[in-house]
Amino acid sequence: MSSLYSYMYALALLGSLANPLLCLAHHNHVALFVFGDSLFDPGNNNYINTTTDFQANFWPYGHSFFKYPTGRFSDGRLVPDFIAEFAKLPLIPGYFQAEEQRRYVNGVNFASDGAGSLVQTHSGFVIDFKTQVQYFKNVIKQLKGMLGDKESNKLLSSAVYMFSNAGNDYLSPFSTNSTIFNSYTKEEYVDMVIDSFINVIKEVYKEGGRKFVIFSAVPLACVPYSRALNFQQTNRTGCEKKFRVLTEIHNKVLPKKLIELEKALQGFKYSYFDLFQAITDIIDRPSRYGFKEAKTACCGSGPYRGLASCGGKRGQLKEYELCKDVRDYMFFDNFHPTEKSNLHFATLLWNGDPNVVRSYSVKSLFEQVL
Template sequence: MASLYYSYVFSLALLGSLLASPVLCLAHHNNEKKHNVALFAFGDSLFDPGNNNYINTTTLLQANFWPYGESFFKDPTGRFCDGRIVPDFIAEFAKLPLIPGYFQAEQGGGFVNGVNFASGGAGSLPETYSGLVIDLKKQVQYFKNVAKQLKGKLGEKDSNKLLSSAVYMICIGSNDYLGPFITNSTILNTYTHEEYVDMVIGNIINAIKEIYMEGGRKFVIYSVSPLGCIPFSRALKLQQTNRTGCFKELQVLTEMHNKALPRKLINLEKTLQEFKYSYFDFFTAVNNAIDHPSRYGLKEAKTACCGSGPYRGLPSCGGERRQFKEYELCKDVGDYLFFDFVHPTEKFNQLTATLLWNGDPNFVRPYSVKSFFEHF
């Protein structure tokens, strides 16, 4: 167990069904006062575009080394993937450029198309990997800094219009649940499971309210995926119990989270004027892909493409930059759901983004992401 102490740091994601290519014509801004519908992203490693490259953290919380990035960028960017992540695809569908990470945008001075604040390993609780990540509260503070700069650059009227028309994507919570199991934390003994889930969701709701106070109206919110069934959790269970399968207690926590979060969003819609949301049932979507990989053009949904150990579930992808120096790399990443011990392949990220964009009613409700860029 000690060898796995620092192993899990990020979060995850995936799934979908590849649908028709979206078409959306948006005017390109010819000057600073004309803008597209901007995209702002908050969250963990599923959304991190490389923000952790700029903070003082461990290499285990970074992905700025090969083979990350191999499928699309050819060089590592800090994305925890072989290629693009979901916000990259949503930006593409919306005819936006790649949305820069906060530190990149600061250096380039470009905020009008949006900013990505996500940080690998981040949670909604500030205690989750404290000091090594940009937690959700800090991400929201960075967003407030951006809102202030936009007001100074565009003026009150145009900055308010940009912020109110923008789309806000949030994917957070996974690390809050995985962390206690990985670090031998006693926090789950301090609180009941219900109390702990309430704290995690409470911080997510508070973040949404703070963004709303700055003008945000359209939100895309991820559920937590089936954390007990990712390659890392399968390897952890096998090491602890010598049995294969999903890690049950983690599954129970994620199911509790995913039952409570939609109810909170419904309440927000009732109490916050003009608040609209698209909830992505990530848990069900990922489970379906794990159970029926061939339906999504996959051959392997339990073992990762890159890693070592059972299910390639040890955090060894990248070798010299990881705790475990040796690793295996699959021949065809397109056959796999997971790229490494927790993160999906670019192929799955594209499937997920397409699912979100088109708003498959089996997984996305009540609005498609596409409608947020076209209407309201």
């Protein structure tokens, strides 16, 4: 069945494939390369040896747009899908799909559900950031073979590079009963995560990357999973406080590190998206943004539909509930936004909304051809 899904997804991409090299004939062609976790995973985990906890290749994922599960953790498209659309690019293929079809010139998506900046985060079940960068280097070799050094270097320097990170690094110590905080303070642990992530950015920079889109950590304490956990443990409603400290430290330190990079790396430009604030704004005032429910997930079970049961294959639960109208909800499952939410976030990012975007709008990054 999963091969059928892969085949159907490939068909959805064929409209732009008559001759992908023709794209480079456009003077302003800018590719999009994507790295990250489940917020960006287009189905890469369908191709690796992992468990259903790290996959979304079953119904009802994908039902709003694709009408079948692609491996995306949403009812439809993700933020990179909308950014590609705004930039007049086709859907950016996952790494393994791109490899099969030799489709690289519009960009590649390397993201993997469960991935973190630290290699040890969910090690053995996901494509960690270090491996994602290695896959990127494999793509560069292919591009050089297809286009030659001059054209491939031009493509790489003009491309936009998107990153989502950190959520899994801050969840995994609690979900795996890790003793990491016996050895490190919370501040030291966050520094480890961010330093590892900055090294990834530097690696991409060394390969020619100059324009970066970087997401903050999400408000992990207030996603449906955390609310359900808090309710089960304390019988209280509200956010789970133990996740809050790490994400708040992260979101204070990371912007400062990006300012330092901008000063240290010639030609480095970035758009920083405060996804933490964008999600919090909706949670606090859902109706203002066109939502009716911002605390409970559309798909799942238990309190806030926050247990990992969407589709009946994630976690240990076989039963799940599905909301009547997904357009009313900000969260699709216990962690991940709906397609409607992703469109909202992508629009803020593209336009450079000053409340949540720092430095450059993503639109302006695409318009700058280096």
